[in-house]
Amino acid sequence: MSGKLITDVVCPFCGALCDDIDLLIEDNKIIETRNACIVGTRKFMSYEPSHRILRPMIRNNGELKPVDMDTAVEKAAKILLNADRPLLYGWASTECEAHKVGLELAEEIGGVIDNTTTVCHGPSVLAVQSVGIPSTTLGNIYTRADLVIYWGSNPIHAHPRHMSRYSTFRRGLFRDRGAKERNVVVIDPRNTDSARTANIYIQVEPNKDYELMCAIRAILRDRGDIVPDEVAGVPKEKIIELTNLMKDSKYGIIFFGLGLTMSKGKHHNVDIAIRLTTDLNKFTKFLIMPMRGHYNVTGFGAVATWTTGYPYAIDFARGHPWYNPGETSTHELLLNEEVDAALIIAADPVANFPAQSARHLFKIPLIAIDPHPTPTTEIADVIFPPAISGIECEGTAYRMDKVPIRLRKVLEPPEGCIPDKEIIERILEKVKELK
């Protein structure tokens, strides 16, 4: 076997943060990945320079021209300083060390800093702030859980190794026969690939999860008499069967996804899912966990909270941190045409945001930090090419269960590509110098 085998590498793609990846490396190239799913493998192979932005660039007369790093840093600092309401958005696919400097930059320029949770699990954050969350680590799930419920999430596609590493299939100390000792339930309007692997699939009508959870809670409280014959498209007998399965389990978990957070009801869906979990603890041990998407979206929430007291959509315009999602969150700031400059890091809002809000990004000076060309870099005025976190530089990331894991550096970055943290540090220094 030629090449060097590096074991136990962390995959910097999704919130499962698998830390058992083996890479075979030769001449600063990854020639083989082992244990990673197909999505993780694609991420590891994304380092290839042929798909990369390799030089800082500035738009001049409508055309992007390569420049040196100092020129790009100065241009970016001036854009941010000249803005009345600058926005720093993205952050979910970079390391916590970059988050820390980003928060300092936001404070320095009196801007708003927000991350991609604003358009995925932001409602979960709001629900947790109002009712708390009985949760645990993924290690506890595969060690103990005998009932796993995926509600509004499709792990086979979104987190392809979640079931094999943390829930359905993995053997644990008290579940040494793995899947044979577990019931897996999928609740989803769509009969997904994940639903087809489950013991029980419950097809809930779209936007009716709240009603279904209300019915389960009523049955749990011995008020099944008020539950109609069918709720959210699910027959009453099936709801009673599910409720009994939950009550009779020894250790249950609900993993919920965007099917709850981004359907009608939003944070109310998560709120009632948490209350249902709390109710179940009168009968057995039951827990709940969001299926976080980007590999370090949880990390931004952690760093921002311990730094400012708020997890996302943080506004420094008043000279101190302030937070009011729906007003200080990115979609609304763009929709209301409030921001007059933006720095986008490790995200692609031009491709992913609704057209009504994304359109404002075309009208304002835009700085993009991204290793790859994206629709957002296409319209940027300044572009920085970073090293890829978790492949070309190390750092800290938080798994979906809030366990911090150290990302590793396995390759040297292309010349001139430096970590996100260093790019932000240089912009911050220049901002302080020009102020």
Ligand code: SF4
């Ligand atoms: S499940 Fe997620 S973290 Fe694990 S290898 Fe696949 S993409 Fe990477």
